Amino acid sequence: MTHTKAARLIPAGLLALSAVPVLAGAVRVAELTGGAAITADSARFHAGPVPVMLHIAGVTVYSVLGAFQFAPGFRRRRPAWHRAAGRLLVPCGLLAALTGVWMTLFSDLPAGHTGLLTAFRLAAGSAMAVCLALGLAAILRRDVARHRAWMIRAYALGMGAGTQAVLFSAWYAATGGDAHTVARALLHGLGWGINLTVAEWAIRGRSRRAARQPIGGADQPSGGARSSAADS
Template structure:
C-alpha cells in the first residue's frame, strides 16, 4: 500500500469508528426530543438532559471534524481550514471531556457503571481535557510538534467509544453473552489503552521520520508555526 493511499484510509477509518458515538448520540437526541427509547437507561438521562445534550454535541463535532485533521494532503491544500477547524475542535473536545466527567461524577449511574469503570472514565476524561489544554498551550508557544502530539492523544481518548464497541462485539461473538461488571470495565479500559498505544506509535513514527530528514526537508508541519488546530 502506498503512503498516499494509507494517508487517505486513515481519516476514512476514523470516520467509520466515529460512527458509533455519532449514531448513539443521534439516537439519544431523538429519545430526549420525544422519540422512541432506543438506548437503555433513558430515565437516568431524562433526569439531567442538558449535560447529555452538550456531551453529544461536543462528541459529534469533535469526532467527525477531527478525523479530517489526519488527512495530510487536505491540510496542505487548505491550511486556513485546518486552523479554523482546530479553533472549533478544542472547545468541542473540552466540552465532550468535561460533560463526560460531570456525568460520571454526578449522574445516577447504573450499578454496573460504578467502581472500576468510574475510575477508568475519570482517568480518560481528565487525560483528554489535559491533553487538549497542553496542546493548546504548545501551539501558543509555536511548538508545533508538541501541539500535534497532545492533540493526537486527545483524539485517541475521545474515540474510545468506537473501539469499545468493537471490543464488546468481539466479546459477544466469543462468549455469546454480555460482559459482567468487571469484564465490562476492563474492556472499556482496554479500548482507551489500545487507542493511546496507537497514538503513541503514530507520534513516535512521525517524529522519527521528521528527525531523519535534512534541514529544509519536505515533511514539515502544514501551516508552519502559525497552525492553531489539532494536527496529526
C-alpha cells in the same frame, strides 16, 4: 501499501470509527426529544438531559471534524481550513470531555457502571481535557510537534467509544452474552488503552520520519511557526 496511500485511508477509517458514537448519540437525542419510554438504563439521561445533549453535540463535531485533521495532504492544501477547524475542535473536545466527567460524577449510574468503570471514565475524560489544554498551550508557543502529539492523544481518547463498541461486539460474538461488571470495565479500559497505544505509535513514527528529513525537506509541517493558536 505506500505511506502516502495509507495516510489517505486514515481519515476514512476514523470516520468509520466515529460512526459509533455519532449514531449512538443520535439515538439518544431521539429518545430524549421523542418521548421514549424511560427505562432503568435511560433514567439518568432523562433526569439530566442538558449535559447529555451537550456531550453528544461535542462528541459529534469533535469525532467527525477531527478525522479530517489527520489528512496530511488536505492540511497542506488548505492550512486556513485546518486552523479554523482547530478553533472549533478544541472547545468541542473540552465540552465532550468535561460533560463526560460531569455525568460520571453526578448521574445516578445503574448497577455495573460504578467502581472500576467510573475510575476509567474519570481518568479518560480528565486526560482528554488535559491533552487538549497542553496541545493548545504548545501551539501558543509555536511548538507544532508537541501540539500535534497532544492533539493526537486527545483524539485517541475521544474515540474510545468506537473502539469499545468493536470490543463489546467481539465479546458478545465469543461468549453469546453481555459482559459482567468487571469485564465491562476492563473492556472500556482496553478500548482507551488500544487507542492510546496506536496514538503513541503514530507520534513516534512521525518523530522518526522528521528526524530523518533534511531541514527544509518536503515533510516539514505545513504552517510552521506561523500556525495559529488553535491549529489542531
